[in-house]
Each structure stands twice: as C-alpha cells, then as structure tokens.
Amino acid sequence: MAAQQPNDSHVPVWYRIVPGLGLLRAGKTAQGLFFVLAFTAFIVLMVLRFDLLTISLRSLVTGLSLLVLSPVNFQQIFTQEILEFWIAALYLLLVPVLLIYFSWRSYRKHLERQHAAGSGELSLWQLGMISFKRNGISVAASVVIFLLYSVAFLAPFLAPFSPFDQQDFLVTAYQPPLTRIDALVLDKHRTVVIPQRQGDDAVASLSNALITDSQKLRSRNRDYGLKFVDGYRVEGEQLFYRQGIREKSIPLNELRSVHDGSSKPGYIVTKTFLLGTDQYGRDIFSRVLYGSRISLSIGFLVVLISVTLGTVIGVSSGYFGGWVDSILMRIVDVLIAFPALFLILIIIATFGNSIYLIVITLSFTGWMGVARIVRGQVLSLKEQEFILAAKSLGLSSARIIFRHVMPNTLTPVIVAATLRIGSIILTEAGLSFLGLGVQPPTPSWGNIINEGRDSLLNHWWISTFPGIAILTTVVSFNLIGDGIRDALDPRMRS
Numbered sequence: 001m002a003a004q005q006p007n008d009s010h011v012p013v014w015y016r017i018v019p020g021l022g023l024l025r026a027g028k029t030a031q032g033l034f035f036v037l038a039f040t041a042f043i044v045l046m047v048l049r050f051d052l053l054t055i056s057l058r059s060l061v062t063g064l065s066l067l068v069l070s071p072v073n074f075q076q077i078f079t080q081e082i083l084e085f086w087i088a089a090l091y092l093l094l095v096p097v098l099l100i101y102f103s104w105r106s107y108r109k110h111l112e113r114q115h116a117a118g119s120g121e122l123s124l125w126q127l128g129m130i131s132f133k134r135n136g137i138s139v140a141a142s143v144v145i146f147l148l149y150s151v152a153f154l155a156p157f158l159a160p161f162s163p164f165d166q167q168d169f170l171v172t173a174y175q176p177p178l179t180r181i182d183a184l185v186l187d188k189h190r191t192v193v194i195p196q197r198q199g200d201d202a203v204a205s206l207s208n209a210l211i212t213d214s215q216k217l218r219s220r221n222r223d224y225g226l227k228f229v230d231g232y233r234v235e236g237e238q239l240f241y242r243q244g245i246r247e248k249s250i251p252l253n254e255l256r257s258v259h260d261g262s263s264k265p266g267y268i269v270t271k272t273f274l275l276g277t278d279q280y281g282r283d284i285f286s287r288v289l290y291g292s293r294i295s296l297s298i299g300f301l302v303v304l305i306s307v308t309l310g311t312v313i314g315v316s317s318g319y320f321g322g323w324v325d326s327i328l329m330r331i332v333d334v335l336i337a338f339p340a341l342f343l344i345l346i347i348i349a350t351f352g353n354s355i356y357l358i359v360i361t362l363s364f365t366g367w368m369g370v371a372r373i374v375r376g377q378v379l380s381l382k383e384q385e386f387i388l389a390a391k392s393l394g395l396s397s398a399r400i401i402f403r404h405v406m407p408n409t410l411t412p413v414i415v416a417a418t419l420r421i422g423s424i425i426l427t428e429a430g431l432s433f434l435g436l437g438v439q440p441p442t443p444s445w446g447n448i449i450n451e452g453r454d455s456l457l458n459h460w461w462i463s464t465f466p467g468i469a470i471l472t473t474v475v476s477f478n479l480i481g482d483g484i485r486d487a488l489d490p491r492m493r494s
Contacts, residue, residue, distance in 0.1 A: 056086055
C-alpha cells in the first residue's frame with residue numbers, strides 16, 4: 001500500500017520561512033536549534049554589515065560589467081581583496097537560503113515518516129545518516145566545522161581590522177587580549193587613493209565606480225583614518241597626543257567628530273583588540289580569521305584532488321588488473337617508500353613556495369593510500385554477482401565502473417578523506433611554521449604561530465590562539481571521520 005503523502009497546506013507558513021521551527025515543534029530539539037541559531041546569526045550579520053554587503057554586491061555587478069566591456073581595465077583595478085568581499089557577500093546570501101531549504105526538507109521527511117503506512121526498507125546511506133545523527137560528538141564536530149568554514153568565508157565581514165594594517169605599533173604592539181586603546185579620528189584617510197579614470201564613456205564610469213567601491217571595501221566603508229595614542233590633551237586649537245615616548249600635536253580642524261559621547265570628545269574612539277596584537281600592532285583576531293581561509297581551503301582542495309586521483313587510479317588498477325595493475329601499483333610502492341616530507345621540501349626549494357605550489361605538492365604526494373584502499377574494494381567487488389551479471393549483459397566497462405563499482409567504493413573513500421583533511425592542515429601549518437609555506441604578510445595559522453615563537457613566554461597570545469584553532473579543526477575532522485566510519489559500518493550500529 002502506498003504511503004500517504006503529508007498535506008503541505010496544513011503546515012504553518014512560518015515553518016517554511018524560518019528554518020528550524022517545524023523541527024522544534026516536531027521534537028527534534030538539537031537539529032531545530034542548529035537551524036534557528038545559524039539562520040539568526042546570518043540575518044544579524046546581514047543587518048550589522050548591510051553597508052559592506054550592499055557595496056560588495058554593487059561592486060560585483062560593476063566588476064562583471066567592466067569585465068565584459070574592458071577586460072584590461074578590470075584587470076588593472078581587480079584585487080584579491082575585492083574577490084574576498086564578493087565571495088563573502090555571496091556566501092552570506094546563499095547560506096540562509098540553503099538553511100531554509102534543508103530545514104523544510106528535514107521537516108517534510110519527518111511528516112512523511114509519520115504519515116507512512118509502514119516503514120520501508122532503508123538504503124545503506126539512509127541507515128548511515130540515522131546512525132551518524134545519533135552520535136552526538138560527531139554531530140557537534142560537524143557544527144564546529146560548519147562554523148569554521150563560515151568564519152573563513154565571512155572573514156572580510158567579521159574581521160574588525162584588515163590583517164595587514166600595522167596599527168601605530170608604537171602604541172599597539174604586543175598588547176594582550178581585550179586591550180582597549182583610544183584613537184584619534186582623522187578627517188582624511190591614510191590609505192593610498194587610486195586615481196579616477198578620465199572620460200564620460202561607459203568604461204570610464206564603470207572603472208570609477210569599481211575604484212570607489214573597492215576603496216570603500218578596503219577601508220571597511222570608513223572614509224576617515226585612525227591614529228592610536230597612549231594619551232592626549234587639548235590646548236586651544238591644538239590636540240597634543242603621546243605615542244610611546246614621543247609627543248606630537250595636531251590641529252583640531254584636522255579631526256572629525258563621529259559620535260556624541262559625553263565622556264570623551266567626538267573625535268576620540270576606543271577600539272578593542274579581542275585577542276591582542278603582535279609585534280607590528282596587527283590585530284590577532286583579524287589575522288586568525290583570515291588565516292582560517294588559507295588553512296581550511298588548502299585542506300579541502302588537497303583532499304579533493306588527492307582523493308579524486310587516488311580513486312581513479314585505484315579503480316583502474318583493481319578493475320582492469322594485469323599489466324595495468326602491476327604498473328600502477330609499482331608506482332604507488334615507489335612513491336610510498338619515498339619520504340613525502342622530504343619530497344615536499346625538495347619541490348619547494350627548487351620551484352619556490354606559493355599557495356598553488358603547496359596545494360599541488362600535497363595533492364600529488366597524498367593519493368597513494370586512497371588508491372590502495374579503493375583497489376582492495378574493487379578487487380572484492382568485481383567478483384560479485386551483480387558485476388558478473390552486468391558483464392554478461394554486455395555493458396561497457398565505463399558504465400560498469402561508474403554505475404556499479406565506484407558508488408560501492410565511496411564509503412572508505414569518504415572516511416579516508418575526512419581523516420586526511422586534519423593531517424593536511426597540520427602539514428600546511430608545519431610548512432608555514434618553518435617558513436616554507438604561505439609567506440608573510442599573508443596570514444595562515446602556521447606562520448602566525450611562527451611569528452610568536454620567539455616571545456612565547458612574554459606574549460603568549462600570538463601563538464596560542466592560532467594553535468587552538470588548528471587543534472579544534474583537526475580534532476573536529478577526526479571526530480567526523482570516526483563518526484562516519486562507525487555509521488557506515490553495520491557492525492558498529494546499535
């Protein structure tokens with residue numbers, strides 16, 4: 001008897017608009033709270049950073065239009081910092097939509113199970129997902145990874161400062177966490193202003209609009225500068241301020257009032273450095289946020305490339321056998337026997353170090369284990385009855401591989417991929433710590449730790465917080481890998 005489908009017209013409209021409400025009403029507290037809190041956090045960030053979001057989307061449209069009309073002008077203006085804001089804006093808009101979709105989908109599945117006449121047979125993946133959701137530690141680790149990747153994508157909107165700004169290091173250098181420092185609000189911004197294009201045509205108008213928006217994004221939509229000071233006093237039309245042992249003065253007409261505070265003049269603002277500063281006065285919180293992009297993206301890209309390459313080679317070796325298997329496995333044996341770290345150091349020393357070279361090097365030195373795992377799975381699968389039946393029906397080798405062999409090898413591949421991401425992040429952090437990975441001033445967790453190692457006892461916060469970030473990420477990925485392995489293993493299910 002066919003299962004009766006739930007009637008969507010009886011479902012309150014709020015369950016479709018606000019993620020998690022339906023799941024909370026259905027008794028799925030943990031899942032519902034995740035959707036509600038995540039959706040609320042993204043909406044709050046949209047409201048708080050609405051100006052940057054609007055400028056980012058406007059500059060994206062302007063940049064794409066300029067790219068079509070004049071690629072040369074676009075290339076002259078385009079910077080990586082603009083791209084970061086574009087990605088952050090798209091992510092900030094896309095994730096709430098996905099949260100609404102997946103929340104409504106989960107609630108509909110719950111309703112379907114309630115209205116079903118009987119429980120049908122579940123697939124391996126459905127059983128595995130149910131078992132994984134019962135593992136509270138792995139689910140919590142998945143939430144942590146979601147937060148970390150969200151922070152990485154949204155770093156331009158979350159970071160209070162640019163990770164490259166040296167904030168008057170005579171005042172701000174080596175400041176401990178939660179330090180509050182006064183700053184003078186300068187009427188003019190101290191950044192380099194890009195000259196506007198001349199002309200009244202469409203290309204010049206688009207170029208000028210993109211230049212203006214890029215400068216606003218670079219300054220966090222702040223058209224004034226800040227000068228951090230240890231102390232100040234006003235005498236007549238002059239303001240005398242102290243930076244370290246030096247004392248200078250500035251006319252009051254060169255300052256701007258940005259608030260109506262009663263305790264302090266309007267041209268004085270107080271900034272808080274949440275995680276402290278380094279030896280150059282750079283905000284550690286902003287650098288850790290931006291450093292997450294490097295570490296997490298390298299881990300994901302390396303695992304994606306290495307797992308894909310290892311799966312292709314493992315399937316080819318196991319399915320075709322013969323001389324193909326012999327050649328591929330001997331290559332795997334040679335590469336496994338060669339020290340991977342030594343090979344990475346040779347390549348970096350020969351060709352230089354860059355993010356792209358690190359990704360390629362780690363990818364092509366980490367696929368051998370996946371290839372062996374997949375080959376073992378394929379050797380056992382190709383003697384199964386359903387594979388022999390497919391061959392007897394005259395199906396091509398490509399169809400058998402893609403329709404029957406590869407889907408049945410995904411379980412160990414997924415487990416190996418989740419467990420390997422943590423090791424890749426550790427490897428990248430180790431290379432950056434040794435000065436062979438991502439080069440300063442571009443922040444990554446490894447080189448931030450390296451910058452603070454000489455002052456670890458006196459200024460512990462420089463290396464501690466990126467170290468905690470690495471530890472949290474690696475542990476979370478390992479817990480997810482363990483949870484997936486237990487969920488997909490029938491012997492581990494309760």
